[in-house]
Amino acid sequence: MSIPLATDTLFRSFFELAPDLMCIMSADGRFEQVSHAVEAMGYQADDLVSLPLLELVHPDDRAETGAGLAEVARGTPLVGYENRCRCKDGSHRWLSWNARFVPTGRIFAVARDVTEAKRAEASLQALQEANQFLDAIVENIPNMVFVKDADRLAFVRFNRAGEALLGVPRAELFGKNDYDFFPAEEAAFFQTKDRETLNAGQLVEIPEEPIQTARGMRLLRTKKVPILDRAGTPRYLLGISEDITEYKVGEEARARLASIVTHSTDAIIGRTLEGKITSWNRSAERMFGYGAEEMLGQPVSVLFPERLAQEEQLITDKCRRGERMEPYETVRRCRDGREIEVSVATSPVLDSSGRTIGVSKIVRDITELKRTQRQLVRAKEATEAANRELDAFSHSVAHDLRAPLRSIDGFSHAVLEDYGHLLDAQGHKYLGFVREAAQTMAQLIDDMLILSRVTRSELQRETIDLSELARNTLERLRQGEFERQVDTVIEEGLVADGDARLLTIAFNNLLGNAWKFTSKRARALIEFGSTSSAGAVSYFVRDNGAGFDMDYADKLFRVFERLHTVSEFEGTGVGLATVQRVIARHGGRVWAEGRVDAGATFYFTLGDRE
Amino acid sequence: MVGTENEKVILLVEDNPMDEELTLRALKRSKILNPVVVARDGVAALDYLFARGLHAGRSNADLPQLVLLDLKLPKLDGLEVLKEVRHNELTKLLPVVILTSSIEEDDVARGYSLGANSYVRKPVDFEHFSEAVRQLGLYWLVLNYSLPPGRRA
Numbered sequence: 001m002s003i004p005l006a007t008d009t010l011f012r013s014f015f016e017l018a019p020d021l022m023c024i025m026s027a028d029g030r031f032e033q034v035s036h037a038v039e040a041m042g043y044q045a046d047d048l049v050s051l052p053l054l055e056l057v058h059p060d061d062r063a064e065t066g067a068g069l070a071e072v073a074r075g076t077p078l079v080g081y082e083n084r085c086r087c088k089d090g091s092h093r094w095l096s097w098n099a100r101f102v103p104t105g106r107i108f109a110v111a112r113d114v115t116e117a118k119r120a121e122a123s124l125q126a127l128q129e130a131n132q133f134l135d136a137i138v139e140n141i142p143n144m145v146f147v148k149d150a151d152r153l154a155f156v157r158f159n160r161a162g163e164a165l166l167g168v169p170r171a172e173l174f175g176k177n178d179y180d181f182f183p184a185e186e187a188a189f190f191q192t193k194d195r196e197t198l199n200a201g202q203l204v205e206i207p208e209e210p211i212q213t214a215r216g217m218r219l220l221r222t223k224k225v226p227i228l229d230r231a232g233t234p235r236y237l238l239g240i241s242e243d244i245t246e247y248k249v250g251e252e253a254r255a256r257l258a259s260i261v262t263h264s265t266d267a268i269i270g271r272t273l274e275g276k277i278t279s280w281n282r283s284a285e286r287m288f289g290y291g292a293e294e295m296l297g298q299p300v301s302v303l304f305p306e307r308l309a310q311e312e313q314l315i316t317d318k319c320r321r322g323e324r325m326e327p328y329e330t331v332r333r334c335r336d337g338r339e340i341e342v343s344v345a346t347s348p349v350l351d352s353s354g355r356t357i358g359v360s361k362i363v364r365d366i367t368e369l370k371r372t373q374r375q376l377v378r379a380k381e382a383t384e385a386a387n388r389e390l391d392a393f394s395h396s397v398a399h400d401l402r403a404p405l406r407s408i409d410g411f412s413h414a415v416l417e418d419y420g421h422l423l424d425a426q427g428h429k430y431l432g433f434v435r436e437a438a439q440t441m442a443q444l445i446d447d448m449l450i451l452s453r454v455t456r457s458e459l460q461r462e463t464i465d466l467s468e469l470a471r472n473t474l475e476r477l478r479q480g481e482f483e484r485q486v487d488t489v490i491e492e493g494l495v496a497d498g499d500a501r502l503l504t505i506a507f508n509n510l511l512g513n514a515w516k517f518t519s520k521r522a523r524a525l526i527e528f529g530s531t532s533s534a535g536a537v538s539y540f541v542r543d544n545g546a547g548f549d550m551d552y553a554d555k556l557f558r559v560f561e562r563l564h565t566v567s568e569f570e571g572t573g574v575g576l577a578t579v580q581r582v583i584a585r586h587g588g589r590v591w592a593e594g595r596v597d598a599g600a601t602f603y604f605t606l607g608d609r610e
Numbered sequence: 611m612v613g614t615e616n617e618k619v620i621l622l623v624e625d626n627p628m629d630e631e632l633t634l635r636a637l638k639r640s641k642i643l644n645p646v647v648v649a650r651d652g653v654a655a656l657d658y659l660f661a662r663g664l665h666a667g668r669s670n671a672d673l674p675q676l677v678l679l680d681l682k683l684p685k686l687d688g689l690e691v692l693k694e695v696r697h698n699e700l701t702k703l704l705p706v707v708i709l710t711s712s713i714e715e716d717d718v719a720r721g722y723s724l725g726a727n728s729y730v731r732k733p734v735d736f737e738h739f740s741e742a743v744r745q746l747g748l749y750w751l752v753l754n755y756s757l758p759p760g761r762r763a
Binding site: 400402403405407413435 | 629733737
């Protein structure tokens with residue numbers, strides 16, 4: 001039995017019923033019968049009979065289709081093979097073929113027009129590609145990009161820069177709104193601006209908005225745009241935020257620097273390497289008498305006296321090598337021709353690649369300073385001269401004042417010795433007074449000289465064994481009056497930094513006083529020791545002598561002040577003043593405690609080595 | 611007289627007549643009876659020592675046993691005198707005691723560095739002064755053995 005062409009009515013009507021193109025081809029691929037569906041391509045079914053299929057196939061697909069037909073003829077069915085076939089008007093349609101070989105030696109084939117599906121697929125793909133393209137842009141824009149839905153203002157899109165800025169992964173943001181992440185006040189502000197944008201239907205710019213992020217407060221410059229649907233209803237809100245925190249910090253720093261430059265009391269001048277002035281602050285105006293408007297662009301050489309013309313070149317050369325110049329003293333010329341003494345520091349101005357493009361100079365008017373310095377030098381010289389005079393004076397005091405005293409004493413003595421028999425007791429007494437007075441005055445001169453030396457001499461600190469100094473001093477006193485009964489207690493191992501000569505003078509006075517004021521004790525006690533409070537060591541000299549009234553303690557250390565009459569205890573009233581100067585020279589403090597007839601304690605500290 | 615020899619001259623260089631008087635008195639009290647030649651300024655002292663000027667006729671080999679030298683003197687001061695004395699071959703070993711009012715450390719230091727044999731401050735108290743002069747005389751005229759006059763080291 002052979003399979004006929006669709007000749008019988010039943011088969012024929014079934015053949016024509018299919019919406020797809022049905023065709024029967026010979027084994028070599030020529031149409032024998034084609035359903036009327038081919039009319040969709042502009043052909044009449046009969047037009048094609050006996051034409052080879054390949055005639056209709058797009059030249060690019062022809063070889064492949066031919067191979068496919070050969071396969072079918074060998075018995076391999078073809079399913080869903082797609083190629084392009086030419087319509088009558090010359091256009092091409094995509095057809096999807098199913099074909100099989102049937103035993104009568106023919107090929108049965110069904111072709112479905114998939115042009116629309118292909119087109120839809122292509123446009124979908126294009127859409128996807130466009131989306132990916134946009135995604136890539138949004139994702140990689142260095143600013144925060146976010147999209148919120150217009151209803152709830154919940155986040156629906158967010159980019160990488162946004163994640164980095166907020167420190168929140170986008171997965172946590174989606175579906176949530178500003179109140180979920182930011183302080184209420186901030187969130188309210190953001191949403192107010194969102195609504196404003198959506199209502200206005202146009203771009204809203206927020207020049208500065210602070211935002212709390214995981215990295216702290218940041219400052220954003222944000223643009224918000226509504227995204228409308230076809231009907232013009234806002235559906236989304238797009239936001240783009242730039243982090244301007246660093247920029248603002250830089251801007252503030254620049255403003256501060258500008259303010260410093262403007263208000264600096266030093267003239268700050270910028271110039272090009274060629275010497276054209278590029279900046280000129282107020283102090284420069286004041287100092288040189290030229291206004292900024294007349295100096296900008298002018299050669300800086302007008303400020304240099306002719307004889308210093310080469311100095312400008314030197315500055316330029318240094319700056320070209322990238323070298324700074326530490327402040328040095330020189331001279332500049334003002335508008336009125338006056339020359340002023342200035343201190344100038346220069347440094348190169350570099351561009352971002354490190355190339356020298358100019359010179360900046362800080363100029364300080366030191367005319368006044370130099371004048372003061374010269375005055376100081378003169379004052380110092382005058383002081384030194386005065387000191388030299390004082391030295392000379394001390395010298396002559398030592399020499400010249402003592403000579404007449406020696407004569408007064410010596411010749412009084414001579415009168416007593418040679419003519420004593422001519423004088424009565426009163427006469428002897430008076431001459432005795434004359435001698436005593438001369439000797440007191442001699443002592444006074446000596447004490448004053450020591451006091452002056454203590455004040456003038458340079459402090460030379462070394463390690464001093466105070467215990468030994470006290471022992472030696474007391475030993476010397478004992479040799480002067482070996483008949484006295486004096487117990488001494490010396491704390492061993494007291495060592496301090498001090499000037500040996502000055503401390504010897506102080507110890508002579510302190511221990512000498514103790515020695516003197518215990519002279520009426522049958523059994524005198526003199527102690528040298530130390531106490532410490534709050535880590536500070538104080539030394540003391542204590543005696544069981546005549547003591548003093550604490551009401552007058554503040555007078556103890558004044559020159560010529562005495563708390564005892566000369567007839568009680570001799571003395572000039574200079575010793576403790578000398579002690580006080582010695583201790584003061586050491587940066588220490590001296591004070592005393594005592595009670596009448598119950599002894600005295602003198603404390604002192606020695607300051608640190610400066 | 612306590613074992614001193616009359617020919618041993620003391621040169622007292624002193625411009626203050628009262629101090630001169632007191633020094634002579636102190637020497638006498640101490641029984642030091644050596645002849646005392648007084649020079650009232652630094653030039654006179656050097657003239658005497660080097661036998662020139664007023665002392666041109668003197669034999670310069672005849673040197674004093676001791677020079678008591680004040681520092682503050684007219685014309686040439688004591689330190690300048692000392693310097694001359696030490697620079698001269700003839701007198702460089704001459705015992706020179708500075709006897710002065712000054713105890714300025716500079717004076718003491720310069721005195722010794724110029725070769726003073728001793729530095730004694732004149733006490734104001736005459737008894738102390740007298741005692742100082744006595745001890746100086748005793749030491750330099752009696753106890754201390756100097757090179758014979760004219761002998762060079």
